[in-house]
Amino acid sequence: MTAPSAATNSNIIGVGVDQELITSVPSHNPTFVARNFTEAEIAYCRAQPSPASSFAARWVGKEAVFKSLGVKSAGAAAVLKDIEILNDDAGVPSVHLHGEAQVKAQERGVANVLISLSHSETIAIAFAQASST
Amino acid sequence: MTAPSAATNSNIIGVGVDQELITSVPSHNPTFVARNFTEAEIAYCRAQPSPASSFAARWVGKEAVFKSLGVKSAGAAAVLKDIEILNDDAGVPSVHLHGEAQVKAQERGVANVLISLSHSETIAIAFAQASST
Amino acid sequence: MTAPSAATNSNIIGVGVDQELITSVPSHNPTFVARNFTEAEIAYCRAQPSPASSFAARWVGKEAVFKSLGVKSAGAAAVLKDIEILNDDAGVPSVHLHGEAQVKAQERGVANVLISLSHSETIAIAFAQASST
Numbered sequence: 001m002t003a004p005s006a007a008t009n010s011n012i013i014g015v016g017v018d019q020e021l022i023t024s025v026p027s028h029n030p031t032f033v034a035r036n037f038t039e040a041e042i043a044y045c046r047a048q049p050s051p052a053s054s055f056a057a058r059w060v061g062k063e064a065v066f067k068s069l070g071v072k073s074a075g076a077a078a079v080l081k082d083i084e085i086l087n088d089d090a091g092v093p094s095v096h097l098h099g100e101a102q103v104k105a106q107e108r109g110v111a112n113v114l115i116s117l118s119h120s121e122t123i124a125i126a127f128a129q130a131s132s133t
Numbered sequence: 134m135t136a137p138s139a140a141t142n143s144n145i146i147g148v149g150v151d152q153e154l155i156t157s158v159p160s161h162n163p164t165f166v167a168r169n170f171t172e173a174e175i176a177y178c179r180a181q182p183s184p185a186s187s188f189a190a191r192w193v194g195k196e197a198v199f200k201s202l203g204v205k206s207a208g209a210a211a212v213l214k215d216i217e218i219l220n221d222d223a224g225v226p227s228v229h230l231h232g233e234a235q236v237k238a239q240e241r242g243v244a245n246v247l248i249s250l251s252h253s254e255t256i257a258i259a260f261a262q263a264s265s266t
Numbered sequence: 267m268t269a270p271s272a273a274t275n276s277n278i279i280g281v282g283v284d285q286e287l288i289t290s291v292p293s294h295n296p297t298f299v300a301r302n303f304t305e306a307e308i309a310y311c312r313a314q315p316s317p318a319s320s321f322a323a324r325w326v327g328k329e330a331v332f333k334s335l336g337v338k339s340a341g342a343a344a345v346l347k348d349i350e351i352l353n354d355d356a357g358v359p360s361v362h363l364h365g366e367a368q369v370k371a372q373e374r375g376v377a378n379v380l381i382s383l384s385h386s387e388t389i390a391i392a393f394a395q396a397s398s399t
Contacts, residue, residue, distance in 0.1 A: 011399070012145070012278070012380060012395060012397060014358070014380060014382075015380045015381070015382045015393055015394075015395050016382045017150075017283075017382040017383070017384050017391055017392065017393040018384045019384050019386055019389065019391055020386050021386055021387065021388075024386070024387070064382070067358075067382050068382070070356060070358045071356060072356045072357060090203060090204060090205045091205060092147070092200075092203045114145060114147060114148045115148070116147075116148045116149045116150040116197070116200050116201070117150070118150050118151045118152050120152055120153050120154055120157070120256075121154065121157070122154075123152065123256070123386075123389070125150055125152055125258070125391070126150065127148055127150040127260055127393055128148075129145060129148050129262075129395075131145060133144070145278070150283075223336060223337060223338045224338060225280070225333075225336045247278060247280060247281045248281070249280075249281045249282045249283040249284075249330070249333050249334070250283070251283050251284045251285050253285055253286050253287055253290070253389075254287065254290070255287075256285065256389070258283055258285055258391070259283065260281055260282075260283040260393055261281075262278060262281050262395075264278060266277070
């Protein structure tokens, strides 16, 4: 080998897991929803068969993404709306960082965050992985 | 750059998490089992201390692998038997893709899928990670 | 650039997930605690709002790390104390391997293990990822 391939590097910077009882996420509370979810997320969740399950899955998704960034949790609530989780054309959830969350991600060298969500009858769970590419 | 080192690249293409109540997975239903599990998987699960728990863990494992591939979920049921999860000599579960699942993985550039399974008294959970090497 | 960058490789060697009911982890049993947790872990967990939840989260964390190493589970109990999970200055849990766990990790080419922990009212869950850098 005589030439580097810097572009092929894909360092994992952090992982995050979170779970909650669906009934523990106050998605019936308009203040909670408006403070933590974007308009696109709200529209998506309200159109699902079980909006409470979908809000709960996205809520734990945001927490999992936050954990994957590896930053101090003080002030976490302030940035959760800046962690937006939207489905792509194939129905796969993808992470979009805005505002303070985007700044914190850049400080940590995070360029991409993968996410997966799951909800059963009672529990919502999410896994996130932050990487440098 | 004049000589890439493709072999060192390890891009994570997708992650997947899934969980179910063990009692929600109809492993006592022969049609469900025959449609979704390979003969080797069935033999393994039936030899375990709690076959229902083992079937449930593999079921959520297949769903997690499917999510990690990042493809449309329409027709998911059709390919779950093509996602085979067998234990290696060390007892570590490994993913073997066949048929349509293998085709979809290749289309997405996935060469390897790592999996981990867990079941407690009531819940089965799985995490999968698809990568290009 | 005229030299390869082997150091930029970040192969994921294994992933691990584990979960337990918090009430299933006998953290009130001094023998169990002394056998499986380091002094630093014990001090941390006892200082948390819910020591039982914190012990359970670290317990499933150790199991998830063990799974991510991809080694035979025979004798797992012997090495769980060698898998130490401590929080860094930002409150992010980090994995420190000692003794037999460190030897097994080196044999598998594992240089780093990322971990995330979560506990709700009833369940503790952990995800681990072992990589070569």
